[in-house]
Amino acid sequence: MRQALSGLVSKSFSLKTIMIAALAVTVVVADVASAMAARSSAIVVDAKTGKVLYSADANGRRYPASLTKMMTLYLTFEALAKGRISKNTPVPFSAHASSEAPTKLGVRAGGSVPVETAILSIVTKSANDSATALGEMLGGSEDNFARMMTAKARQLGMNGTVFRNANGLPDPGQFTTAHDMAMLGIALREHYPQYYGYFSQRSFLYGRQRINGHNRLLGRIKGVDGIKTGYTRASGYNLVSSVADGDRRLVAVVMGGASGRSRDNQMAALINTYMPRTSTRGSGDLIAKGNDSPIKTLAKVFLPKHDAPTPDAKPATDDAVVASADDVEDDTQEVAEETKPVIKARKVKTVAVAAMVPAPKSEETSSQVVAAYAEPAPAAPAIDPVKTSSVPSGWVVQVASSPTKSGAQSLLDQTAKQAPKVLADASGFTVAFDKDGTTYYRARFGGFDSKSAAWKACDALKRKKISCYAVEQ
Secondary structure, eight states, X not given: OHHHHHHHXXXXXXXXXXXXXXXXXXHHHHHHHHHHHHOOEEEEEETTTOOEEEEESTTXXXXXXXXXXXXXXXXXXXXXXXXXXXXXXXXXXXXXXXXXXXXXOOOOTTOEEEHHHHHXXXXXXXXXXXXXXXXXXXXSSHHHHHHHHXXXXXXXXXXXXXXXXXXXXXXXXXXXXXXXXXXXXXHHHHXXXXXXXXXXXXXXXXXXXXXXXXXXXXXXXXXXXXXXXXXXXXXXXXXXXXXXXXXXXXXXXXXXXXXXXXXXHHHHHHHXXXXXXXXXXXXXXXXXXXXXXOHHHHHHHHOOSSSSOOOSSOTTOOSOSSOOOOOOOOOOOOOOOOOOOOOOOOOOOOOOGGGSSOOXXXXXXXXXXXXXXXXXXXXXXXXXXXXXXXXXXXXXEEEEEESSXXXXXHHHHHHHHHOTTTTTTXXXXXXXXXXXXXXXXXXXXXXXXXXXXXXXXXHHHHHTTOOOEEEEO
């Protein structure tokens, strides 16, 4: 009896210990989220000189919430400027896009809206479904689009930002800083002034419904012409504002506000205080141009680690085979975006959602719709299921993958121009492979007579900041 009671007490104690430990972990995790939400960040930047006029924990990690959509729109504007899409291109809404949490436009799965409608719904209503639909169209999948977003962030110098989705809905691995959001705000105006006017849109008609915007400073503070609001419980109230008054330009960011009103009041105070201190003379572009698309940046984010067999050992070098993805701190889960009433969608044209992008008329137009550097999210099959007689055997060097053959060829051409001596005796070629019913193309260089020669060439490419890896096929 005594032994039985002892065992029972022991089990009860163990259970109690486990429960206490679990509760402690929960409290610690909750405290992390509370700390992220409790802290606020702010920055004010002279948009003509880049001078920081005010900063308060501007490099502290924050949840971006719907400020994420600024990058979604940046990549949309880029696609428009390059002719990959037009304002009238239909944006298909997949089941995933249409099921996103409010706020949303409310388009049913299988429906579509023009690109311009999707843009307007994002800048005014902050529509999560529209952002996801645009991401899927431009990237082939939202995961691929998130990689594109992060790659573009690196190009613009946003080194404290990682994107995981197109809309800013909760994801523990998605974060940014007030400093980075200010850079993005400046880049949107500098790089795409022809589309920047969308951010000053205070409302728009969707069918018979008038949808009003969330940015209360438009029309309230002189010179404010955008850009974006954002809110989740974990992020607090966020706002990026751009102000133009005569020859003066200013971008300000407030993140982690306790309420929409206090955030707006803080922003108004910052604008009123620092706008008179801005310069009337500019000094050229402040943000790296987004059209350069350096292979190093793209490959670092997109190049898969294990899509083909790799050698067990590498001769005479300690460098990593493939650039690693950005390390992500495992923060606590965000709470969903604040629920707003959903506007009933009008009837829209039905499209083939399974294709994710409008059917291209040719291979070239396909590369205009899907970004050439998007790599399928999961690791690709280890062996290419499609080969041709022109594909060399033996050791080759892979530099990237693309959803189109012309895109892969373009990457080969760019690499050859960057490293003509390294690849003087090599021949570029593409290899098709299938993933989930979709054909993609690897960009590779062949003509190496040994494993050591392939590794040596890859080492030389990496010294030129071109990510690659050698593989035997």
